[in-house]
Amino acid sequence: MHGYSRLGNAGATGRAVTTTPTPSPPSSPRLRHSRSSGKSNSSPGGGFSGGGGGRGGGGKQHVVERLMFMVVTVVLRRRGLLLFAPLLYVAGMVLYMGSLNFDVNLKNGGVVVRKRAPPGTVYRSPKVFDKLWPYMEAESNGSHNALMIAWDPKLHQAWKPSGISNYSDAELPESNGFLIIEANGGLNQQRLSICDAVAVAGLLNATLVIPFFHLNSVWRDSSKFGEIFDEDFFIHALKNNVKVVRELPSDVLEQFDNNISSIVNLRVKAWSSPTYYLQKVLPKLRHMRAVRIAPFSNRLAHAVPPNIQGLRCLANFEALRFSESIRMLAEQMVDRMIKNSSQSGGKYVSVHLRFETDMVAFSCCEYDGGEEEKREMDIARESAWRGKFRRRGRVIRPGANRVDGKCPLTPLEVFD
Numbered sequence: 001m002h003g004y005s006r007l008g009n010a011g012a013t014g015r016a017v018t019t020t021p022t023p024s025p026p027s028s029p030r031l032r033h034s035r036s037s038g039k040s041n042s043s044p045g046g047g048f049s050g051g052g053g054g055r056g057g058g059g060k061q062h063v064v065e066r067l068m069f070m071v072v073t074v075v076l077r078r079r080g081l082l083l084f085a086p087l088l089y090v091a092g093m094v095l096y097m098g099s100l101n102f103d104v105n106l107k108n109g110g111v112v113v114r115k116r117a118p119p120g121t122v123y124r125s126p127k128v129f130d131k132l133w134p135y136m137e138a139e140s141n142g143s144h145n146a147l148m149i150a151w152d153p154k155l156h157q158a159w160k161p162s163g164i165s166n167y168s169d170a171e172l173p174e175s176n177g178f179l180i181i182e183a184n185g186g187l188n189q190q191r192l193s194i195c196d197a198v199a200v201a202g203l204l205n206a207t208l209v210i211p212f213f214h215l216n217s218v219w220r221d222s223s224k225f226g227e228i229f230d231e232d233f234f235i236h237a238l239k240n241n242v243k244v245v246r247e248l249p250s251d252v253l254e255q256f257d258n259n260i261s262s263i264v265n266l267r268v269k270a271w272s273s274p275t276y277y278l279q280k281v282l283p284k285l286r287h288m289r290a291v292r293i294a295p296f297s298n299r300l301a302h303a304v305p306p307n308i309q310g311l312r313c314l315a316n317f318e319a320l321r322f323s324e325s326i327r328m329l330a331e332q333m334v335d336r337m338i339k340n341s342s343q344s345g346g347k348y349v350s351v352h353l354r355f356e357t358d359m360v361a362f363s364c365c366e367y368d369g370g371e372e373e374k375r376e377m378d379i380a381r382e383s384a385w386r387g388k389f390r391r392r393g394r395v396i397r398p399g400a401n402r403v404d405g406k407c408p409l410t411p412l413e414v415f416d
Contacts, residue, residue, distance in 0.1 A: 121399030123367045125413050162317075164241065164310035172205075172243055177285040178252060179206040180263065182294035184214035187228070188354075189297050191320065196300040198242050198315035199308045203274055204282050207243045210234075214295060230321045237319035241311060252290055263292045271301045274308060355408050358384055365407035366398040 179201050183193035194211055201208040210225050225231060235244045248260070256262040266281060277300075285291050293299060304312075322330070341348040360367075361380035367373060381389045389396065401407055 117399060118403075120403045123365075123402070123407075123410075125410060126368065129412055129415075162310040162313035164307070164314050170240070172240075175207040175243060176205050176282065177207070177288070178209055178245075178248055178290040179204065179285070180209045180212070180248070180260065180290065180292040180294075181296040182212045182214050182292075184216070184295040184297050186216065191316070192298070193296045194320065195312045195315040196298075197296060198238060198319070199304065199311040200277060200281075200300055201242045201244075202311045203277055203308055204285060206285060207245055209248060210244065210246050211296075212294075226323070228323060228326065230323055233321050234319045238315065241314060248290065255289070260292070263290050264288060265292045265294055268293050268296075268299045270298045272299055273301050274304055351414055353409070353411055353414060355410055359408050363401060363407055364389070364396045364398060365401050367410065 179197065181193065181197045183190040190213060197208055197211055210231060213224060215222055231246070238244055266284065268281070281291065337348050338346040357380050361377045361384065
């Protein structure tokens with residue numbers, strides 16, 4: 001008895017017997033595509049060595065395999081390319097980093113990458129000064145320099161009057177109430193606050209009480225308005241435009257228990273528009289007869305109607321005059337400067353640097369002091385403004401501030 005053989009009876013008789021193959025059942029539709037696309041190699045026994053049993057085999061896969069095979073073949077045959085591969089990689093990195101403001105240096109066989117600061121974001125004035133100093137010396141020793149022509153009039157740059165006159169016979173309308181403000185900050189900020197207060201008083205048809213000065217934690221100056229400015233002249237210069245009094249009348253003060261601190265303090269946002277004052281402040285002024293705004297620094301917008309801006313100019317250029325003691329001291333200093341400026345024909349430039357701790361800290365700019373400077377400025381900001389610069393969403397960008405021209409000039413930069 002012979003077992004079943006795939007070759008039929010050929011094994012028993014020694015002859016090849018041709019048999020009719022039995023038709024196979026239809027293949028699965030899932031396998032038809034792979035079988036038709038791939039090559040099937042018949043084995044001597046009639047089987048298939050690699051039909052289409054895989055799921056993802058397709059034309060795209062064969063193309064990728066061929067490309068990979070070609071790349072590997074080229075690299076292996078031309079081994080010299082392996083030597084240039086690291087150099088090509090480093091060159092690509094240098095070009096890429098250069099477009100992103102990075103500096104790439106080769107040190108001790110390694111690559112050191114440092115981020116390069118964009119132009120204008122870093123304080124480099126000492127280096128600039130070293131380069132310019134020889135030219136500055138040569139110019140100062142010459143017969144003509146920039147200081148000699150600084151006073152020459154410039155075309156279309158002359159000062160123009162505001163158009164508001166402080167000489168008028170017309171009486172002011174009845175006042176809507178009394179405006180009390182507290183000027184904070186340094187002397188320059190206080191001056192600006194006074195000019196804004198005059199403009200707001202004119203806008204509201206209010207009587208302005210001589211401004212109070214807030215005791216600044218940096219300056220520690222307890223001077224009052226009359227000790228710095230000529231109080232009588234201030235009242236007289238504004239009499240035809242804004243009524244000014246030294247203090248509240250007693251009958252008004254009695255309504256608030258004879259205590260100015262009891263007068264309601266209106267929290268006005270910075271750079272408020274004239275419309276805001278007319279809609280929000282004026283009704284309360286008429287109702288209570290007196291309102292207080294403290295602090296009053298930068299509480300009026302820059303863009304205001306010409307008549308309101310004219311009051312600002314009138315206060316700044318006409319009404320504000322230093323007290324007599326300060327004017328006498330200033331005249332002595334000016335005479336001394338003229339006598340000591342013989343080389344320039346008595347011409348000189350006086351500059352108030354304002355390069356002080358609070359100013360530098362508030363600007364959020366960086367100079368060449370390193371980590372110690374950063375630590376001192378953080379302490380100064382926290383001491384003066386108590387968390388203002390640490391609020392959520394507040395981003396400090398010293399480089400952007402310097403590019404925008406918001407950094408205070410150092411003495412070296414002013415000298416340049």
